[in-house]
Amino acid sequence: xxxxxxxxxEPFNIDGPLNTIGNTTARVDAVERVTGEAKYSRDIxxxxxxxxxxxxxxxxxxxxxxxxxxxxxxxxxxxAIITHETAPIVWGAGSVDGGRQYNDPTKEGTQQxxxxxxxxxxxVGDSVAAVAAVDRTVAEQALKLIKVDYEELPFVLEPExxxxxxxxxxxxxxxxxxxxxxxxxxxxSNLGDIDAGLAEADQIFEDRYETSFVHNAQMEPRCALAHWxxxxxxxxTPTQGISNCRHDTARDLGLEDHQVRVVCNFMGGGFGNKNQxxxxxLVAATLSxxxxxxxxxxxxxxxxxxxxxxxxxxxxxxKVGVKDDGMVTGIQMRGYSGMGPYRKNSGGISGMDAYACxxxxxxxxxxxxxxxxSGNFRAPAEPHGFFAxxxxxxxxxxxLGIDPVDFTLKNMNRPTEARPYTNFSxxxxxxxxxxxxxxxxxxxxxxxxxxxxIKRGAGFSFMMFRAGVGTSSAIVxxxxxxxxxxxxxxxxxxxxxxxxMGMIAAEExxxxxxxxxxxxGDTDRxxxxxxxxxxxxxxxxxxxxxxxxxxxxxxxAAKGMPSxxxxxxxxxxxxxxxxxxxxxxxxxxxxEVEVDTRxxxxxxxxxxxxxxxxxxINPQTAKDQIRGATLQGIGQALHENLLYDPASGQPLxxxxxxxxxxxxxxxxxxxxxxxxxxxxxxxxxxxxAGEAGIILAPAAxxxxxxxxxxxxxxxxxxxxxxxxxxxx
Amino acid sequence: xxxxxxxxxxxEVLTQExxxxxxxxxxxxxxxxxxxxxxxxxxxxxxxxxxGISTANAQQSNPSSNPKTSISLSVxxxxxxxxxxxxxxxxxxxxxxLDLTGTKIGCNRSECGACTVLMDxxxxxxxxxLAVWADGKAITTVEGLAQNGRLSPLQQAFVDNNGAQCxxxxxxxxxxxxxxxxxxxAPNAEQVKQALVGNLCRCSNYxxxxxxxxxxxxxxxxx
Numbered sequence: 001x002x003x004x005x006x007x008x009x010e011p012f013n014i015d016g017p018l019n020t021i022g023n024t025t026a027r028v029d030a031v032e033r034v035t036g037e038a039k040y041s042r043d044i045x046x047x048x049x050x051x052x053x054x055x056x057x058x059x060x061x062x063x064x065x066x067x068x069x070x071x072x073x074x075x076x077x078x079x080a081i082i083t084h085e086t087a088p089i090v091w092g093a094g095s096v097d098g099g100r101q102y103n104d105p106t107k108e109g110t111q112q113x114x115x116x117x118x119x120x121x122x123x124v125g126d127s128v129a130a131v132a133a134v135d136r137t138v139a140e141q142a143l144k145l146i147k148v149d150y151e152e153l154p155f156v157l158e159p160e161x162x163x164x165x166x167x168x169x170x171x172x173x174x175x176x177x178x179x180x181x182x183x184x185x186x187x188x189s190n191l192g193d194i195d196a197g198l199a200e201a202d203q204i205f206e207d208r209y210e211t212s213f214v215h216n217a218q219m220e221p222r223c224a225l226a227h228w229x230x231x232x233x234x235x236x237t238p239t240q241g242i243s244n245c246r247h248d249t250a251r252d253l254g255l256e257d258h259q260v261r262v263v264c265n266f267m268g269g270g271f272g273n274k275n276q277x278x279x280x281x282l283v284a285a286t287l288s289x290x291x292x293x294x295x296x297x298x299x300x301x302x303x304x305x306x307x308x309x310x311x312x313x314x315x316x317x318x319k320v321g322v323k324d325d326g327m328v329t330g331i332q333m334r335g336y337s338g339m340g341p342y343r344k345n346s347g348g349i350s351g352m353d354a355y356a357c358x359x360x361x362x363x364x365x366x367x368x369x370x371x372x373x374s375g376n377f378r379a380p381a382e383p384h385g386f387f388a389x390x391x392x393x394x395x396x397x398x399x400l401g402i403d404p405v406d407f408t409l410k411n412m413n414r415p416t417e418a419r420p421y422t423n424f425s426x427x428x429x430x431x432x433x434x435x436x437x438x439x440x441x442x443x444x445x446x447x448x449x450x451x452x453x454i455k456r457g458a459g460f461s462f463m464m465f466r467a468g469v470g471t472s473s474a475i476v477x478x479x480x481x482x483x484x485x486x487x488x489x490x491x492x493x494x495x496x497x498x499x500x501m502g503m504i505a506a507e508e509x510x511x512x513x514x515x516x517x518x519x520x521g522d523t524d525r526x527x528x529x530x531x532x533x534x535x536x537x538x539x540x541x542x543x544x545x546x547x548x549x550x551x552x553x554x555x556x557a558a559k560g561m562p563s564x565x566x567x568x569x570x571x572x573x574x575x576x577x578x579x580x581x582x583x584x585x586x587x588x589x590x591x592e593v594e595v596d597t598r599x600x601x602x603x604x605x606x607x608x609x610x611x612x613x614x615x616x617i618n619p620q621t622a623k624d625q626i627r628g629a630t631l632q633g634i635g636q637a638l639h640e641n642l643l644y645d646p647a648s649g650q651p652l653x654x655x656x657x658x659x660x661x662x663x664x665x666x667x668x669x670x671x672x673x674x675x676x677x678x679x680x681x682x683x684x685x686x687x688x689a690g691e692a693g694i695i696l697a698p699a700a701x702x703x704x705x706x707x708x709x710x711x712x713x714x715x716x717x718x719x720x721x722x723x724x725x726x727x728x
Numbered sequence: 729x730x731x732x733x734x735x736x737x738x739x740e741v742l743t744q745e746x747x748x749x750x751x752x753x754x755x756x757x758x759x760x761x762x763x764x765x766x767x768x769x770x771x772x773x774x775x776x777x778x779x780g781i782s783t784a785n786a787q788q789s790n791p792s793s794n795p796k797t798s799i800s801l802s803v804x805x806x807x808x809x810x811x812x813x814x815x816x817x818x819x820x821x822x823x824x825x826l827d828l829t830g831t832k833i834g835c836n837r838s839e840c841g842a843c844t845v846l847m848d849x850x851x852x853x854x855x856x857x858l859a860v861w862a863d864g865k866a867i868t869t870v871e872g873l874a875q876n877g878r879l880s881p882l883q884q885a886f887v888d889n890n891g892a893q894c895x896x897x898x899x900x901x902x903x904x905x906x907x908x909x910x911x912x913x914a915p916n917a918e919q920v921k922q923a924l925v926g927n928l929c930r931c932s933n934y935x936x937x938x939x940x941x942x943x944x945x946x947x948x949x950x951x
Binding site: 033035036037045217220221266268271495621627629632655657667669 | 815823828829831834837869874879883888889891892894895896897898899902922930931932934935936937938
């Protein structure tokens, strides 16, 4: 472990909890959540509200020759019908070159535009028309009266097949998605000299990995309630970013931002598929305008599965050069990401950046297919990439007779003088996890060496993930009764953002939580916030809260507490930096599994996680973020998939049972340990926690299964059939 | 037309009796509901589902013209006597007519358990019960757990143990766990998992939920 001597000095470990931060605190809205008082978007009713339904394509690829809405229009109770002919509205965030979802110029330059209704339709479930009617029954009846004359077109489902000559074209320009400069080229990143690196190696290892489409599958299906009052649109919609949703909706509808109000007080999960605005918002708004009444659009579970998005499926080819002593000299990866028919997000495949090897080449082909759209899911580019590259490295370690943990400690990324970190604790995470888990005992030095049909094995994975700082806004106010109000444009999508923001404010203000009200989830009441995506809320909006509170404290010190009807108000929109240093969170997972080689069933016996996410704001919610994310990763590793019938292009596993989501009975105990550090950045040193856990789980589980059965599992999910197949 | 099919089935099952929705079997209902789910998305062009809505009635479009049945039931201890459309599910009755929106619709097809309520003390998926089947029953929803403004011990345990992340599955988890605790005041973790297997949580906050339920025994209280 001579590399360890390269480490920069560790920052100080933190002492005990502060006054509020570091103490487990019940959510500020916990009572509403357990009494049913919490109003989610679909719970809101407005007088005269209509109900809307969407007609969707039954074909994977078809041109619409003609839509006849006459019979549907004359059905009593129908108030509005819109189609691609009558509502040619571009959904800017639905397809954006390079997947650059927060970049307006890129969106404007995107040529392969996605409309709220498209012709041709490019996947089963693509939207064709929408109806608003007096009730759900009439709306559903009207859908059946819309006559659509389809000309079926050839389709392609698999990304590699889509790039072959003569493949059916999803877009006329070809099936390779354009990059953010609108060029039809793969995403290539080169570091060092890959040819020299591979030439330097004593051994070359190559393999192919693949990962499945995994639906976000949040419990709350998509919906949107649109209400126009004059030229102002109010949207009650489940979104992971009210500010972004407002801006995107305004742009798509040709409005100014201030003409759109987005309200989301409670939100039933998203994990990345409720970022920005969604087509449901635009469809509801357009129907509402046409019908001159509030419109509630509700997606069914199946529509949510096919009409929103999930994690992109990938195929990844690796070529790794290694010295006989286990030092990696070159990593080459060629990857294919199936984006469905629209480029909603990047299609990224990360993971190899976690290795220090200086010769790396990554080429990713984001590819259009006639599957449902792919997009962001909790750590969008990571779990599938870390699974493949860490499986590859695990395999190499065993082939060289090296403990995979030692192999990692030899090869993982570490700070250098050229690449300093705000702090680096991966060594500590790995060391602590290895001890707690008892790695030496549980690992099979010879994979698959257990006697008998039931075999045990252990797997390990590690990760480093962005925890960068950035801008956001907050406002805090105090009145003469010493009651404080914090205005933040966050929505609580599950991790507890309202509470976290309140705790940061209370800490900085030196007040108990009971003296503070948190106002969130409404663009007309709250300032800009970055949105609950990219693990940014705690770090970025939390930092703004801290700065606003500091300002208010200074005002109170200078002017005294307000009296009478007076209030003091402070706002902050800081633009923090990390002084050129890399800021990441770190983690290591260790898992023991038992595989029944007669049935192919995998059971998790022990799961140990160690994470460094800076200072922990709210210990219980942070722990549950890691546990929940880890379980989602286990589901990705063992079960979840969206299978298609190759002959018909029909999706087969559109729901919880079919995709085999984890239930209470599938859940092992996930042990969580945080190494707490304050690196001096972010609010009180807090870092990323929400996405961290899912990154490691597929790699750790896959490595454990391979260790148990002695065969490398290269395809997710590691379902029973695949285990039985490799053991044949 | 599906209406014909419906009559066929009615003839087959009820031997020419006039349609009495209260007598329809769950299987009949689910077949109809399945057709609604598919046809509702118009992904497969099946015919109009037979849920007691004839095409003629639909043409009149006035929701109040749908076939109706008078029922009386108790919800959270309050008696209601009302006319319900025969095609309403129990969750629609609760959410749309009685404004009890605490009960959530996650899948509307018996997969997720977000809509779980208690019917005569037993947990049922209210998305897969017709409203007419609730005639004469006592229904408890999440709004009925707190008494006189005081959270039930189970609700308090969810508050203290972070039992809700996004909170969308929470009402269903609470209802099933409440039924469990009435039968078994001190369940162990394995028993809680067995009881709650039909309540999915995509936040995967399963461990916190189980810990909250198990803690009830230590709190010395029934649900």
